[in-house]
Ligand SMILES: O=C(O)CCC(=O)C(=O)O
């Protein structure tokens with residue numbers, strides 16, 4: 239597929255992220271999420287309904303203080319995208335890479351400015367226009383419903399097909415979307431030793447689009463999937479909650495990454511929750527047993543007016 243925007247090599251523009259530059263930042267652990275929807279863990283009889291929004295009061299300061307018009311993108315073009323609340327980074331800020339140890343063999347890496355700001359808008363525009371987005375019907379708790387976000391799937395040929403919520407997306411080839419290969423190259427460079435061969439794309443077209451609580455624990459990824467998530471456009475919260483074991487020895491003994499969902503509940507302890515406001519151009523990596531022991535979601539948000547595009551790179555074994 240032809241690109242309408244010119245693209246320089248991302249790798250040339252990228253700083254070296256191969257070592258931790260800064261461990262001192264703290265990840266916010268307070269989490270006022272009242273979204274009790276859980277697509278994977280409980281309440282099978284629940285209607286295929288959408289999760290509750292945060293109230294204005296609960297909707298945290300990220301969205302109150304973080305609303306800034308970015309002035310240097312889409313100049314002279316008024317569009318929904320141009321209203322996205324994205325704060326351009328200060329050029330003085332060094333790129334930082336944080337590693338967050340979730341315990342018991344699970345960890346996260348977060349690089350806030352993984353891709354350069356303007357370059358990230360070029361990617362956003364390309365993906366928004368050229369990806370063959372679809373909004374499929376999926377099965378949740380035995381009911382059919384429209385997936386609350388657009389999606390697309392890209393993978394290398396010959397892999398086990400991805401099936402989730404009763405939906406099997408067609409797999410497009412990397413060759414059709416050169417910028418995706420460019421982003422993949424940048425990820426491989428930032429994560430030496432890691433390899434990804436498939437990509438699930440999500441587009442959240444506004445405040446009502448979301449992804450409910452789930453773990454990406456499909457068998458085709460093996461027991462310890464590494465998932466590299468790149469975000470573009472409107473900032474949204476990404477929330478992780480630790481699954482609560484009824485018998486904490488079970489998971490340790492199983493050790494196979496299998497979906498022990500029936501025996502797990504979400505935890506209510508504050509330290510068992512993590513929340514990130516995923517920035518335009520950021521990279522979040524989930525590693526180890528994160529999919530086995532934690533669930534994650536991108537909840538609805540009152541103030542998230544613009545479009546967000548998220549790419550999750552995975553390795554199908
Ligand atoms: O949009 C995101 O940040 C996460 C998407 C996700 O969890 C998924 O596609 O499995």
Ligand SMILES: [Fe+2]
Pocket residue numbers: 452453454534
């Ligand atoms: Fe996920």
